């Protein structure tokens with residue numbers, strides 16, 4: 020099963036070898052539990068381990084393999100980030116996609132050797148979403164052939180870039196490019212920030228950390244201001260866009276090619292989110308198979324809480340989602356890598372499809388992941404609330420994905436633009452022009468679903484029902500938009516009056532895509548034992564998801580209320596059928612205890628002994644009497660006693 024999850028036996032077994040290798044190297048382990056450390060201690064600890072990784076990486080992984088590096092980082096550094104997180108996640112991808120060969124020779128090779136540390140500085144105090152209104156300006160000075168970077172007011176300060184605050188000495192900075200008074204929109208520049216020897220900020224740079232956050236606190240998200248700061252013309256990233264010495268601007272082959280680092284993260288983060296969801300579910304499912312509370316048969320001992328249908332309903336549909344997401348994530352990464360290669364040859368035809376797909380997936384997956392993690396926490400009762408479970412940290416890190424790389428409700432609108440265009444084609448009788456991801460929009464719906472009438476409930480009927488729902492909502496939302504425009508609203512006003520409905524269409528389209536990706540993967544499985552278990556999980560998934568969106572199919576009679584009952588019964592049937600495999604389904608992700616960092620979710624299942632040992636090790640228990648008691652509480656009680664006398 021691990022080979023299914025990790026798209027092949029080769030990587031699944033490499034993960035095992037890497038974990039086994041690390042198990043023998045205590046210097047790579049957390050020196051104490053992360054929840055017992057201050058932020059400064061965590062950053063120090065993470066930097067220590069990062070240095071070890073840089074020194075010994077070649078002995079443990081093939082550093083050119085992204086997935087091996089990712090696994091090494093998960094084991095050693097963990098999810099709370101590290102001082103070079105953005106270096107790998109965005110700085111290197113931005114240089115790879117946007118720097119010219121000559122620039123790559125100069126900077127990318129140094130970045131890969133870790134001679135310099137970089138980040139991606141785009142968001143500002145006043146603007147994150149609306150990139151066209153960024154306020155940092157890069158004005159071209161023809162005389163000196165330099166760009167002058169400037170922060171004209173406080174809202175123009177860069178704000179949020181990860182590892183900008185304290186760690187990075189370079190950044191890919193996004194600024195509005197002005198040449199001879201003309202605004203050429205957001206462009207990307209390679210900018211030195213700190214002296215390479217002293218790490219002191221360079222003259223003209225104001226820089227620092229933005230303070231603690233909900234989670235992800237090992238990362239020093241930062242602020243950055245420029246005071247008429249000069250960089251050479253050749254620091255504009257010039258793989259696709261160019262500015263000649265005389266200020267002539269050479270347009271890229273696609274207007275949004277500069278947004279590639281964001282598309283990179285959106286493509287990869289689907290897998291990252293699936294893994295975080297699986298972390299939380301591993302902890303909650305293992306714990307639920309140890310925790311006994313209450314009885315189902317009063318003549319029998321207390322049951323494991325995993326026997327309760329409510330607990331199964333709380334956890335199993337999310338287990339199915341984690342599988343669905345990791346399968347969809349693998350497809351997305353393949354598409355991204357293909358588009359990256361095609362862009363190299365000047366073919367930008369798939370960029371819009373990739374952008375639409377990743378915008379929708381990023382939004383739906385992060386939202387459902389956060390919901391699933393929070394349910395997993397609650398499924399652990401009181402112990403879920405303790406940092407010993409580590410689920411609160413997993414939640415905090417994962418939920419950041421709802422905001423970063425484009426706020427979810429904004430990114431759903433990007434997909435909606437694509438869907439509206441497609442709906443326009445359908446309306447104009449040009450369905451043959453629809454791309455493969457939206458071809459279903461042009462198909463004709465059956466009048467009712469046959470979900471309960473096919474002999475073996477196959478997935479085709481479910482897919483058809485999801486298609487019906489997504490098609491109906493897309494055409495309806497587009498109609499609403501066109502209707503407002505026909506009545507005289509501008510497109511922007513009409514759009515704003517239709518966005519709730521448009522975003523619903525985007526979610527339904529994306530959920531259909533996820534179901535289809537799950538079906539595609541299960542169809543490929545050759546081993547009959549695995550196929551059976553994955554088919555059960557997929558059946559659970561399609562019934563749970565369909566029930567969640569059934570209102571759309573009930574309102575036009577595509578589904579009847581008796582079919583709804585059928586779907587519910589199927590759901591309950593598969594909850595019970597999956598129960599014996601539940602622990603194996605989470606164990607199949609093969610997370611080591613070191614990677615999970617959860618006292619509650621350890622493989623040995625010795626929950627109570629482990630919790631007691633953890634609590635005793637808490638910093639507060641180092642002494643029996645705290646200074647706060649000596650200083651305040653004792654005098655308080657003493658004075659209360661004295662006043663009574």
Ligand SMILES: CCCCCCCCCC/C=C\CCCCC/C=C/C(=O)SCCNC(=O)CCNC(=O)[C@H](O)C(C)(C)COP(=O)(O)OP(=O)(O)OC[C@H]1O[C@@H](n2cnc3c(N)ncnc32)[C@H](O)[C@@H]1OP(=O)(O)O
Pocket residue numbers: 085086089108139141142147148149150151181275278279281282284287288290291352370371374422423424425426429433436437
């Ligand atoms: C296999 C390996 C295993 C390992 C896996 C695990 C890996 C884990 C990966 C790491 C995970 C986590 C890392 C955490 C790091 C987090 C760091 C966070 C960083 C950031 O947040 S960086 C800042 C991100 N900021 C944003 O995302 C801003 C959002 N805003 C925008 O993107 C844009 O402003 C916009 C898209 C909303 C609007 O842009 P605008 O220029 O105004 O355009 P529009 O007018 O709306 O649209 C015009 C047309 O352009 C099309 N368009 C827009 N963007 C793109 C694009 N990128 N590509 C193609 N086309 C695009 C748009 O659709 C319009 O088209 P149309 O006119 O409709 O045809």
Ligand SMILES: Cc1cc2nc3c(=O)[nH]c(=O)nc-3n(C[C@H](O)[C@H](O)[C@H](O)COP(=O)(O)OP(=O)(O)OC[C@H]3O[C@@H](n4cnc5c(N)ncnc54)[C@H](O)[C@@H]3O)c2cc1C
Pocket residue numbers: 105139140141142145146147148149178179180181235240419422423424425426427428429
């Ligand atoms: C953990 C974390 C790490 C980050 N790392 C980086 C980084 O490394 N580099 C970097 O540059 N940035 C980074 N960011 C910033 C991040 O990319 C932005 O916060 C994000 O893009 C959202 O933009 P915003 O903060 O301006 O939100 P806003 O756009 O101000 O959103 C506020 C509200 O307004 C709504 N809204 C905004 N525009 C519209 C619209 N057009 N239609 C409808 N509703 C709208 C949103 O839906 C939301 O409800 C990070 C953020 C976080 C949380």
